[in-house]
Amino acid sequence: MKKNSKGFVLVETLVVTAFVAAVFSVIYINFYPLVGEYERRDFYDDLDSKYGAYWMKVFIQRGNFEFSSVSSAIQGEGQPGYYYGDANDFCGHFPDGSNDKNFCFVMAERLHVDHVIITRYRLDDSDGTTANFKLNVMNDTSVSESFRSYIEYLPDFIVASLNTARYRVLVEFKRPTGNSEDEEPYYTYSNMEVIR
């Protein structure tokens, strides 16, 4: 019996090698961003940010927090469906000289609040009567890219709040690090329901 001792020719080997390399490249390109995404989520809804968002919620729920302009930005005809402002703008909703305003400014500074968004409790637009929050905020370049990534990551909260909350506050924190010059400030995010 004649033995088959030919093996592979060079072209066959090269084609298979190129194919395997292409498959591994596609896997790597798709997998690598997931690692970064996973590491970024360390700073989504962490404990410190949750407590920070809690205090922003407390301020919004105060009786003298001027909510009508916020409400019209959320629900008004042709409005984006959300209020967006920095800590100064947010605390400016309290009457001048009020105790709440002073507390709000100091707390926002110590909690490192950078920006605040107030929107409806549900983040989808399935009722068809309100603006599409997620779609509008994704096109809003005044909102930082990392804040938009956090919003994209959030669920739509389609189940009604057990506390009958109608609004939601989303907070961006700009946190300092230690004294080391090597460490850049970093951003964390959190959200909390608001009962008004």
Place this chain on the structure above:
Amino acid sequence: MIRKLNNKGMTVVEILVTFLLVAVIIVSLYDGIVALKNKETIASYKLSLVTYRDLLTKDIQDDLIKIGLSSAQTSSLSDGTGYRITMALRDGSKRILEVKQQFGCNAVDAIEVDELCVKAGIDKNASDDFSISYGPEGDVVEYPLPNLGREELDNLDNSGTHTISALRINEVDISTANQVFSLRIVLNHPDLGSKYSIDIVSPINYP
């Protein structure tokens, strides 16, 4: 019937080429495996530190949010090695937070001892001693810092060794200005930086 066996085996050149290929593959994988091992160690450090920070933060914040803070006073520990914060809550009870921050001498030779320790007033044979304790007055419980690596350094006078921790309390910032209490305990680790520090902020006497 006589059956002919295939007993040719491999030539020396084939074996050498195979060994060479295996050696190249192992060497190229080694760095990757060592890097992954380091990454795994750092991930376990991070988990320990985040768990520690979250437990302590939750215990303190539970009291400050559920009961409310009516005043906070800061003093030095009796041996001068840290801070004692007495928090009076709105139900009349008190909570005590003690932060011990004693740096050891992290120097390996006589020149460094002079630079890093003597000038900073640190005993040249001193070990690191960091701890945080919290609880109601009279029932304060220690929350020992997790062990995220330690180094035993020989005392320069050959009298034994002293210990330097990788995780250190680098800074303690306490403020009660403008009727807002804030406490930042900077927990620093060479591999994790200061991102996992303790940050407590609460208004004082907020109606």
